[in-house]
Amino acid sequence: MYPVNLILDDKPCLVIGGGKVAYRKVKGLLAANAAVTVLAPILEEQLILLKKAGKIRWLDKIYTEGDITNYALVICATDSEKINQAAAIEAKSKKILINIVDCLPLCDFAVPAVIRRGDLLVTSSTNGKSPAMAREIRRELEKILDVGYAPFIEILALLREEAMQAIPTFRQREVFWRDILNEDVLMLVRNGRLKEAEDKIRNAISSFRS
Ligand SMILES: C[C@@]1(CC(=O)O)C2=NC(=C\c3[nH]c(c(CCC(=O)O)c3CC(=O)O)Cc3[nH]c(c(CC(=O)O)c3CCC(=O)O)/C=C3\N/C(=C\2)[C@@H](CCC(=O)O)[C@]3(C)CC(=O)O)/[C@H]1CCC(=O)O
Ligand SMILES: NC(=O)c1ccc[n+]([C@@H]2O[C@H](COP(=O)([O-])OP(=O)(O)OC[C@H]3O[C@@H](n4cnc5c(N)ncnc54)[C@H](O)[C@@H]3O)[C@@H](O)[C@H]2O)c1
Numbered sequence: 506m507y508p509v510n511l512i513l514d515d516k517p518c519l520v521i522g523g524g525k526v527a528y529r530k531v532k533g534l535l536a537a538n539a540a541v542t543v544l545a546p547i548l549e550e551q552l553i554l555l556k557k558a559g560k561i562r563w564l565d566k567i568y569t570e571g572d573i574t575n576y577a578l579v580i581c582a583t584d585s586e587k588i589n590q591a592a593a594i595e596a597k598s599k600k601i602l603i604n605i606v607d608c609l610p611l612c613d614f615a616v617p618a619v620i621r622r623g624d625l626l627v628t629s630s631t632n633g634k635s636p637a638m639a640r641e642i643r644r645e646l647e648k649i650l651d652v653g654y655a656p657f658i659e660i661l662a663l664l665r666e667e668a669m670q671a672i673p674t675f676r677q678r679e680v681f682w683r684d685i686l687n688e689d690v691l692m693l694v695r696n697g698r699l700k701e702a703e704d705k706i707r708n709a710i711s712s713f714r715s
Contacts (some may be wrong), residue, residue, distance in 0.1 A: 506615070506632055513539040517575060522582035523590055524538055526606050530580045530635040532615050533616060535560060544572055545583070573603075580616075582606040609633035618643035623655030651695045660703050664710065671713045685709050 518534050520527050523545030531552065532540050541551060544564040555561045564572075569590050571682040573579055573595045579602070586607060593611040596603035605611045609632075617628035618639040627650060629642040672678045685706050693702040 506630070508617075508628070510538070510616075510626060511578070513537045513577060515540050516577035517542065518574045519544060519579045520582060521545065521572070521579065521588070522584070522606075524582065524584065525549060527580075528654065530582055530590050530606070530616060531555065531561060533582075533619065534580075536619075536621060539578075542576075544568060546612040560692065567594060573601060574598060576601055579603045594679055602670050619635065620647055620650055620654060624658050625650070625654050629665075653694045653697055656692045657699055657702065659707075660699060664703065664706050667707070668713075669708050671710050677713075681709070681713070 514533065514537070516539055518539040519542050520531050521544045527543065527545065528549055528551045531541055532541060535555075541560070542562045542564060543556075544566060544610055546565060546567050546712070547607065548556060548563060552561070556563045565630045568591070570591065573592065579596050581589045581603060583589055587606055589605045591609065593603055593605050593608070602613045603611075604614055604616060609615060615630060615633060617630035619625040620643055627646055629639045631644065656714055668678055668681060672681055677683070690702050693699070693705070
């Protein structure tokens, strides 16, 4: 397995099936700002709410060959192995990335367990060996990944621009960031002292200018 973070903003993504697993995958796609279509004859309650809120498009039908067209990515989450395999064949023939929720060997990608802290993304997976364990690892990591990291990453994005201006070479910037993002700074963030963490980094950038 080779990890990548797909950029799906506003890209058309299809989820086939309208049950519990489909709902979990839809939530993940919406968190990535994808334009989600759900194809299923029946939607479970949470998906109906998303449909009513205008968050997803619903194609009220069973899957038939030809339904997979012009999507950036497809997830097939029906309870029918036969349908899941047919969808896999169609997607592959059209070179569209597909995930089949009950058959890793037919997948182009597997979905990991996910923690989001703003733009910080941490994922856990087990190559399909134990999704339950991927979930537990996610729950463990959630305990230590502070919610303060989300605003801190926004601050870091600005400071990074400043560092680009002030610190001339890539090598120097590499050393700078490895040195400054130390346990002291992370402790300030975890204690909600974001401004102090920011000031510490900005002062270090300034010392390069002088
Ligand atoms: C991580 C997570 C992401 C997500 O779905 O969002 C995810 N499964 C989650 C939960 C979960 N799934 C299952 C259980 C019940 C306990 C158990 O069986 O372990 C639980 C636990 C629970 O729900 O408590 C059952 C299950 N899952 C798959 C099969 C089919 C098979 O194994 O062939 C079956 C058997 C169905 C049956 O028995 O009929 C297959 C896949 N599930 C994957 C991902 C991919 C591999 C990930 C990896 O590398 O580990 C892969 C290959 C395909 C895919 O879906 O991409 C999400 C946790 C989210 C979170 O909580 O953070
Ligand atoms: N990968 C995972 O994370 C994971 C986890 C648990 C279960 N599973 C597997 O996922 C599958 C679905 O589980 P679930 O709990 O969501 O089931 P579910 O019964 O809640 O939902 C199945 C959905 O598929 C739809 N469907 C059936 N035939 C269809 C067709 N021809 N076209 C379109 N939609 C169709 C149904 O209308 C229903 O909405 C099961 O096979 C299960 O083994 C996968």
